[in-house]
Amino acid sequence: xxxxxxxxxxxxxxxxxxxxxxxxxxxxxxxxxxxxxxxxxxxxxxxxxxxxxxxxxxxxxxxxxxxxxxxxxxxxxxxxxxxxxxxxxxxxxxxxxxxxxxxxxxxxxxxxxxxxxxxxxxxxxxxxxxxxxxxxxxxxxxxxxxxxxxxxxxxxxxxxxxxxxxxxxxxxxxxxxxxxxxxxxxxxxxxxxxxxxxxxxxxxxxxxxxxxxxxxxxxxxxxxxxxxxxxxxxxxxxxxxxxxxxxxxxxxxxxxxxxxxxxxxxxxxxxxxxxxxxxxxxxxxxxxxxxxxxxxxxxxxxxxxxxxxxxxxxxxxxxxxxxxxxxxxxxxxxxxxxxxxxx
Numbered sequence: 040x041x042x043x044x045x046x047x048x049x050x051x052x053x054x055x056x057x058x059x060x061x062x063x064x065x066x067x068x069x070x071x072x073x074x075x076x077x078x079x080x081x082x083x084x085x086x087x088x089x090x091x092x093x094x095x096x097x098x099x100x101x102x103x104x105x106x107x108x109x110x111x112x113x114x115x116x117x118x119x120x121x122x123x124x125x126x127x128x129x130x131x132x133x134x135x136x137x138x139x140x141x142x143x144x145x146x147x148x149x150x151x152x153x154x155x156x157x158x159x160x161x162x163x164x165x166x167x168x169x170x171x172x173x174x175x176x177x178x179x180x181x182x183x184x185x186x187x188x189x190x191x192x193x194x195x196x197x198x199x200x201x202x203x204x205x206x207x208x209x210x211x212x213x214x215x216x217x218x219x220x221x222x223x224x225x226x227x228x229x230x231x232x233x234x235x236x237x238x239x240x241x242x243x244x245x246x247x248x249x250x251x252x253x254x255x256x257x258x259x260x261x262x263x264x265x266x267x268x269x270x271x272x273x274x275x276x277x278x279x280x281x282x283x284x285x286x287x288x289x290x291x292x293x294x295x296x297x298x299x300x301x302x303x304x305x306x307x308x309x310x311x312x313x314x315x316x317x318x319x320x321x322x323x324x325x326x327x328x329x330x331x332x333x334x335x336x337x338x339x340x341x342x343x344x345x346x347x348x349x350x351x352x353x354x355x356x357x358x359x360x361x362x363x364x365x366x367x368x369x370x371x372x373x374x375x376x377x378x379x380x381x382x
Contacts, residue, residue: 209304
């Protein structure tokens with residue numbers, strides 16, 4: 040115990056929000072120091088050996104633009120590891136970048152994971168971090184991290200609902216007394232919105248666009264409710280005849296495109312509310328629902344959800360960073376770490 044505390048003085052313990060879209064790294068006492076896309080660019084030589092060219096922002100710029108021998112890979116899919124080797128390389132890169140090779144003691148690492156992933160997937164996350172240089176690895180479930188990051192007093196006996204709409208998954212959690220009373224994870228989130236926009240543009244305008252363009256459309260004009268003044272954006276892509284073309288897309292079109300994924304998210308929230316223990320239901324009526332994650336930034340999503348579930352809905356102060364802040368808080372408070380991870 041004393042030895043662990045001594046080691047803790049010399050190691051830069053880290054919290055990692057290992058997201059499908061972005062990886063955010065916090066270091067104890069310093070806060071968030073890395074916030075980059077979860078992308079790895081790999082070059083294969085003629086002997087089939089892979090060499091990492093870039094990780095993070097630099098690698099994301101290469102998506103859809105690489106020559107045949109270079110691949111831009113997203114190793115996380117639907118909130119879980121799709122490519123073990125690439126994930127390990129990515130975690131190692133972020134650990135080395137965070138430490139800048141100054142510390143000689145391997146760090147303790149807390150990693151945020153989606154609720155409901157299998158024991159095999161949990162083991163894969165732990166092993167990736169240990170292989171990448173961690174001394175000890177703790178796992179925190181995403182709804183709990185999101186709740187802590189949104190400022191919810193999770194240790195209180197009062198019930199709160201948090202809906203975290205990330206890149207690969209939407210996590211819905213009901214917290215009380217330091218635990219998750221109810222939780223649900225669905226593989227419908229930011230990536231599904233992007234795919235729906237790509238499909239809508241293809242079907243209605245005969246225009247093929249890439250993931251990055253679809254994501255940009257979602258950010259610039261994405262909306263869950265009708266806007267007072269329609270927002271518009273110019274979209275470039277390739278048409279059916281193979282020629283490059285430009286169209287003008289409005290926010291109403293995007294609202295139509297993302298209608299189905301939004302319905303699936305609302306359906307998941309309703310199913311959690313229907314399973315709510317009666318004693319907690321009164322708390323939820325008072326406390327409402329808190330939205331976190333990048334998806335919470337879609338215009339009017341809070342009103343859209345509130346109108347359907349008939350409860351107050353509010354967006355967290357910094358929804359994109361809520362999970363990262365929550366994971367970082369667990370790192371800084373040993374009591375919270377024991378309460379949340381049961382370790």
